Every structure is written in structure tokens, then in C-alpha cells.
Amino acid sequence: MVTSISPLTSKEVSDTTRRLNYGTWKFQKSWTPLHIVDAEGCHFIDGTGKRYLDFSAQLMCVNLGHKNAAVIEAIAEQARTLPYIAPGYATDVRANLSRLLLDVLPQGLEKFFFSTSGTEANEAAFKIARMYTGKTKIIARYRSYHGSTAGSVAATGDPRRWAMEPAWKGNGVIFSPEVNCYDCPIKHTYPGCGIACADYLEHMIENESDVAAVLVEPVVGTNGVLVPPPEYFPRLREICDRRNALLIADEVMSGWGRTGKWFATEHWNVTPDILVTAKGITSAYVPLGLTATTRKIADFFEDHLFAHGHTYEAHPMTLGPAIAAIHEMQRLKLVERSAELGPYLGEKLRDLAARHPSIGDVRGLGLFWAVELVKDRNTKQPLNTYAEKIEGKPLVVDQVAGAMMKEGVSIQAWVSHFVIAPPLIIEKSEIDFGVAALDRALEIADKSIGS
Numbered sequence: 001m002v003t004s005i006s007p008l009t010s011k012e013v014s015d016t017t018r019r020l021n022y023g024t025w026k027f028q029k030s031w032t033p034l035h036i037v038d039a040e041g042c043h044f045i046d047g048t049g050k051r052y053l054d055f056s057a058q059l060m061c062v063n064l065g066h067k068n069a070a071v072i073e074a075i076a077e078q079a080r081t082l083p084y085i086a087p088g089y090a091t092d093v094r095a096n097l098s099r100l101l102l103d104v105l106p107q108g109l110e111k112f113f114f115s116t117s118g119t120e121a122n123e124a125a126f127k128i129a130r131m132y133t134g135k136t137k138i139i140a141r142y143r144s145y146h147g148s149t150a151g152s153v154a155a156t157g158d159p160r161r162w163a164m165e166p167a168w169k170g171n172g173v174i175f176s177p178e179v180n181c182y183d184c185p186i187k188h189t190y191p192g193c194g195i196a197c198a199d200y201l202e203h204m205i206e207n208e209s210d211v212a213a214v215l216v217e218p219v220v221g222t223n224g225v226l227v228p229p230p231e232y233f234p235r236l237r238e239i240c241d242r243r244n245a246l247l248i249a250d251e252v253m254s255g256w257g258r259t260g261k262w263f264a265t266e267h268w269n270v271t272p273d274i275l276v277t278a279k280g281i282t283s284a285y286v287p288l289g290l291t292a293t294t295r296k297i298a299d300f301f302e303d304h305l306f307a308h309g310h311t312y313e314a315h316p317m318t319l320g321p322a323i324a325a326i327h328e329m330q331r332l333k334l335v336e337r338s339a340e341l342g343p344y345l346g347e348k349l350r351d352l353a354a355r356h357p358s359i360g361d362v363r364g365l366g367l368f369w370a371v372e373l374v375k376d377r378n379t380k381q382p383l384n385t386y387a388e389k390i391e392g393k394p395l396v397v398d399q400v401a402g403a404m405m406k407e408g409v410s411i412q413a414w415v416s417h418f419v420i421a422p423p424l425i426i427e428k429s430e431i432d433f434g435v436a437a438l439d440r441a442l443e444i445a446d447k448s449i450g451s
């Protein structure tokens with residue numbers, strides 16, 4: 001018997017969602033999900049008809065903006081042609097997307113494994129690295145996020161890992177200091193430091209043995225858009241080569257034009273051994289993750305078991321839209337657009353820093369920026385801490401984000417900073433609108449520090 005479903009009010013949709021579903025990364029009592037009914041371009045619309053500027057492209061993923069017609073058509077076309085076939089078969093979409101990836105990925109990444117999320121793409125990378133090297137350990141960094149499944153959360157440096165410890169700790173992951181020139185964890189100052197954080201990483205490899213790979217977000221995403229100094233990546237590449245460890249670049253967030261290049265590693269002319277991505281590959285319209293490796297790694301598996309797979313690997317419904325999304329990025333020149341608009345957005349955010357004492361730092365690249373809030377610019381003490389987030393304490397950044405929502409601007413807030421990463425199709429007038437709302441809402445943060 002089919003249960004008839006009567007239309008619900010917005011409040012009923014929200015209440016039902018809250019009652020019957022889990023809200024991610026939060027105390028459930030603090031979750032009142034907003035009912036969303038539509039989205040177009042850089043905006044989404046709630047059940048009352050109110051429009052919101054999507055200033056962080058949802059989870060830094062809707063790079064093409066909402067309702068791109070070509071991607072929607074590709075989804076429909078793929079559903080008509082071949083909605084599913086097992087991963088052991090070859091399909092047109094699979095061959096065509098793979099050939100296209102050879103054009104847009106950093107040169108040297110030549111063999112692909114498709115999954116359905118960033119976390120799965122990382123899991124594949126870790127298994128490949130371990131099988132290929134015959135070694136176990138992965139060195140990750142504290143200020144990082146790599147996903148929520150067992151391996152990826154174990155490799156996540158931020159506190160989203162804590163709830164799973166100690167049971168999942170024995171995964172061979174160890175943590176090195178992150179590169180953070182604003183608030184260096186080892187209290188050095190760039191450039192006098194000579195990139196000591198990279199040298200320390202080499203010291204770790206030397207003293208650990210059994211290191212299969214070093215895992216980094218080339219530009220750290222959720223944890224504060226940390227852009228490394230120019231020497232860092234070439235040095236890391238050199239260290240990994242010297243110490244026979246693979247370099248894995250997690251470009252789940254930093255890829256697909258977000259930083260003003262197709263992939264962030266291109267800023268430093270470094271090719272990783274394994275590149276992991278997801279999100280912008282389809283502009284998040286359908287769930288697709290990608291793990292790309294060099295030919296050298298690929299060749300190893302000619303005579304060794306590739307011991308990994310999913311029912312949904314190379315799912316045709318995910319691959320067709322990816323082709324369309326990449327073609328749209330090329331047609332609209334969105335990588336170039338991100339590079340061009342980046343300084344405009346950066347300058348506007350720096351202007352805010354001049355007027356709001358609660359802003360400690362503004363940093364970014366392309367259309368990928370963070371505004372970090374502090375209690376005191378001299379001590380750089382954050383307005384709220386990671387521990388407070390995990391304890392469910394009210395955070396100032398959430399109050400600021402709430403005030404912006406009232407004004408029709410959605411922004412991602414995380415612990416003591418905002419990640420501003422709009423769709424790459426954004427117009428200057430929309431940037432102005434978003435920054436103006438942030439400007440007004442920052443009064444809350446200024447007041448909280450007594451200014």
C-alpha cells in the first residue's frame with residue numbers, strides 16, 4: 001500500500017527533518033534546518049520565498065552556481081541512456097571523462113578511480129599508497145579535514161577526529177605541524193623560519209620509518225584557508241622524493257578553479273603522486289569523488305591485486321554530469337574568472353579588517369578566502385576554540401553568520417573564522433552585497449571583545 005503524502009508547511013518540513021534525520025557535526029538540539037525550495041545562480045530560496053546569496057557555495061562546492069542548464073541536461077541524458085552498469089564494464093561516459101581529466105589535471109596524473117565522495121576518494125588514496133609502497137604510516141597535519149569515514153577521519157587533524165578516538169587511532173596516521181604563517185604552531189616567523197615546518201616533517205619521516213605517504217590539503221580549506229608560502233610545496237615534494245614517501249594532495253575543496261588555477265598545486269608547479277578530489281568536479285550536482293595517480297603507481301597494479309572497489313565506482317550518473325561541469329567551466333572561463341575576481345574580493349575583505357578590531361587575519365587565493373576572528377590582535381587568541389565547538393558552546397562566528405542570514409547572505413562559519421568561497425560565476429555587485437552584510441554583522445564580534 002502506498003502511503004499518501006500530503007503537502008507539508010515549511011515548519012513541518014523542518015520539524016520532520018529534524019525529528020527523523022541526523023544533523024551533521026552538531027548537538028541535535030541546536031539544529032533547526034531551514035526549508036529550501038529552489039536555487040538559481042548564486043542564490044537559494046527558502047520556503048517563504050526569501051532569497052539568500054550563497055557566499056560559500058554551500059560547502060565550498062557549487063562552483064558553477066545553482067541550476068546550470070548544461071549539467072542538468074547531462075544528468076537527464078545519462079538517466080535516459082544508461083543509469084547504472086557495474087564498474088567492471090567500459091562506458092562512453094567513463095572513457096570520455098577520463099580523457100578530459102588528462103587535459104585538466106596536473107600533468108603526470110594518468111589513471112583514475114571514481115567514487116562518490118571526498119572521503120571515499122581519500123580512503124582509496126590511502127589504500128593505494130599502502131599497497132604500492134608496502135608501508136603503513138600516513139603523515140597528515142593538525143589543521144586539516146579529510147572526511148568522515150574510518151580512514152579519512154583518522155587522518156583528519158581537526159577535532160572532528162576526537163569523538164572516534166581512541167578506538168580508530170591505530171590506523172598508522174601521525175600528525176605534523178601545519179603550515180600557518182599567521183599563527184605558526186611552532187612559533188616561527190616567515191621567512192626567517194626557513195620553512196621549519198617542512199623540515200620538521202622530514203625529521204618525522206626519518207624517525208618514523210614505514211611512512212607510505214604525506215597527506216596535505218595544498219590550501220587548507222575548512223580549517224581556515226591556509227595558503228602556504230611559495231617555497232613550501234616544492235620543498236615538500238623534494239622531501240617526499242628523498243625519503244621515498246608518496247605525496248598525496250587532497251584537493252577536494254581547493255580543486256576546480258577555487259584558487260584561481262584548476263588545482264591548487266599548480267600554483268607551485270608541483271605534481272603530487274596521488275591527487276584526491278570531489279565537490280567541484282560536478283559542482284556537487286551529483287556525488288563524485290576522484291583518486292588520480294601517476295602512471296608509475298598505475299603500472300604497479302598490472303601485476304599486483306588492486307584490492308579496492310565499490311558498487312557505485314564509476315557510476316554513469318556521476319560521470320556524465322562531470323563532463324558537462326568541466327566543459328561549462330571551460331566555456332565560462334571560470335578558472336580565469338576566479339583568478340581575476342580573487343584580488344577584488346580580497347581587497348574588500350582587507351578593508352573590513354581595517355575597520356573591525358575583531359578581525360585578526362584575512363587570507364586567501366582566487367575565490368577562496370578566510371576571515372579569522374580574534375580576541376586580541378597581538379596575542380592572536382581566537383574568539384572561540386576548537387574545544388568549545390566540540391563542547392557545543394555558542395560561538396561568536398555562528399551569531400555573526402545568523403545575523404547575515406537574516407540579511408539574506410549565507411556564509412560558512414567554523415570555530416573562529418569564516419570561509420568565503422562563492423560560486424565562481426559570482427558578479428562584483430554580489431560580492432559587494434555579501435561583504436556589506438559581513439561588515440554589518442561583524443559589529444557583534446567587535447562588541448564581544450569590548451570594542
Ligand SMILES: Cc1ncc(COP(=O)(O)O)c(C=O)c1O
Pocket residue numbers: 059116117118119120122145146147148217221222250251252253254278279
Ligand atoms: C579537503 C577535504 N577533504 C575531504 C573532504 C570530505 O569530502 P566529503 O564530504 O565529500 O566526503 C572534505 C569535505 O569538506 C574536504 O574539504
